[in-house]
Amino acid sequence: MNPKRIQTFYKSKTSGGNLSNLARFLSDTKYADEFKIGHINSLWHIMVDIQRTIDGLSPNFQDAIKHVNHSTLFQNITYSENLKMLPFKQLKKELSYLKNHLDKAMADFGWNRKGLKTGLVSKKLTKFKTDRRGFTAFDKTGLSTTDPKYPVIEHFYTLGQVGTWIMIWDCLIERWKIEFDKNGLPKNIIGLDYVNQIYPTFHLTTWTTKEENDRLKKIVDKIIKEYTNTEGIVSWDLIREDLKDARHYMEAGIVFHTEDIQIGKTLPIHPALVTQSLRDLKGKKTKIKQTHSYW
Numbered sequence: 001m002n003p004k005r006i007q008t009f010y011k012s013k014t015s016g017g018n019l020s021n022l023a024r025f026l027s028d029t030k031y032a033d034e035f036k037i038g039h040i041n042s043l044w045h046i047m048v049d050i051q052r053t054i055d056g057l058s059p060n061f062q063d064a065i066k067h068v069n070h071s072t073l074f075q076n077i078t079y080s081e082n083l084k085m086l087p088f089k090q091l092k093k094e095l096s097y098l099k100n101h102l103d104k105a106m107a108d109f110g111w112n113r114k115g116l117k118t119g120l121v122s123k124k125l126t127k128f129k130t131d132r133r134g135f136t137a138f139d140k141t142g143l144s145t146t147d148p149k150y151p152v153i154e155h156f157y158t159l160g161q162v163g164t165w166i167m168i169w170d171c172l173i174e175r176w177k178i179e180f181d182k183n184g185l186p187k188n189i190i191g192l193d194y195v196n197q198i199y200p201t202f203h204l205t206t207w208t209t210k211e212e213n214d215r216l217k218k219i220v221d222k223i224i225k226e227y228t229n230t231e232g233i234v235s236w237d238l239i240r241e242d243l244k245d246a247r248h249y250m251e252a253g254i255v256f257h258t259e260d261i262q263i264g265k266t267l268p269i270h271p272a273l274v275t276q277s278l279r280d281l282k283g284k285k286t287k288i289k290q291t292h293s294y295w
Contacts, residue, residue, distance in 0.1 A: 020187050024196070031200035034116055034269055043199065046105050050171045051178055053098045054080045084172050087232025088224075095168065102164040106202070107155075114153050115205035119260030119268030122208045123283055125151050128261075135264050138207075148211035156204040156278065157243055161220045162236075163202040169236040170194075201244075201275060207263060208254060215252045223248065246277035255283035 026032060026040045056079040086094060107113055127139040138151045157163040170176055176191030189195065208216070223242055227235040242248075256278075260268055271279065 021189060021192050022186060024192060025189060026196060026200070028192075029196035029200055031116070031269075031273060034200070034273070042105055042108060046102055046167070047171070047176070047178065047195075049098065049101065050168055053095065054083055054168070054172055056080075080172055085233075088228060088234045089232060098168070099164060102167070103160045106159045106164055114266070115155055115203040116200070116273075117263070117266055117268045118156075118204055118206055118274045118278065119262060119271075120206040120256040120274070120278060120282070121261045121263070122206070122212055123255045123257055124149070124209045124212065125207060131264075133265065136262060137264060146210070148209060150210040151207055152210050152213040154206050154208045154213050154216065155202065156206065156246075156275065157202045157240075158217065158220050158248075159202065161217065161224070162239060162243060165234075166202075166236050166240055167199070169234075198240075204269075204275065204278070206256070206278065207261075212252055212254050216248050216254075219248045219251050244275065244277065246275070246281060249278070249281055254281060256281050258282050 026035050026043065083091060083094065092099065125138065127141075128136050129139040131137040140150065143150045155163065157166075170191075174190070176189060176195050178186050179188040179190060181187045220243070223239055224234060227238045227242075229235070260271065262268055
């Protein structure tokens with residue numbers, strides 16, 4: 001951790017005088033240097049919105065009305081406890097407003113919404129050029145966005161399918177929780193070490209072809225179904241571990257170029273920050289076709 005950040009942490013106190021761990025949020029992690037203040041604020045707002053919603057304080061008016069009805073129907077059970085027991089299909093419907101908001105917020109990380117670039121590029125992508133600024137870019141000549149060979153940025157944890165749901169579930173089971181003091185101000189984050197270790201990896205991105213990207217989505221859907229029990233409850237922890245091991249990439253048959261490739265202006269993150277399971281998918285050297293410079 002940066003010495004100045006450590007000093008700030010130990011000076012950070014709640015109004016009650018107790019030490020707070022808030023200053024360690026996304027700073028006490030090996031990915032700390034990769035996040036700008038805007039990213040930190042965004043993830044903080046995401047977590048606040050998740051907790052507020054599952055506690056029954058949704059900013060959506062229609063949800064607020066439903067929660068009033070809920071308090072009448074379920075007097076002996078909290079709203080969050082009820083959510084944990086809902087089959088996934090019903091949970092998606094119940095939290096649709098929150099989910100749509102989170103998907104947009106989670107995607108808005110990194111330069112030009114491209115997350116934390118790993119420098120990993122599928123071996124199926126072999127045509128490159130130099131753009132007007134002198135940076136390497138994909139040569140998309142003759143390709144439409146629907147072409148199977150079109151280059152696509154891919155989040156390692158497929159945010160819309162898995163990443164946001166894992167965060168919601170983590171909050172539901174209180175793997176993390178924001179604590180507030182008597183004045184309603186945040187004072188501590190329970191489970192902060194888990195948040196700092198796991199959530200940054202949700203933003204790791206690779207480059208694949210559209211065909212590979214579509215294949216990944218189908219495989220992730222299959223994995224979700226595999227870990228859904230007869231009552232419709234999803235084991236998100238098991239899914240997270242499978243994706244951490246790059247099961248979806250392996251089943252999709254994706255292999256990366258041996259060399260890390262910088263696409264555009266933004267440098268890839270340090271290789272040590274890239275999940276080992278992804279690095280293990282680097283294949284033998286492939287001849288990369290340099291077509292032409294920008295004109």
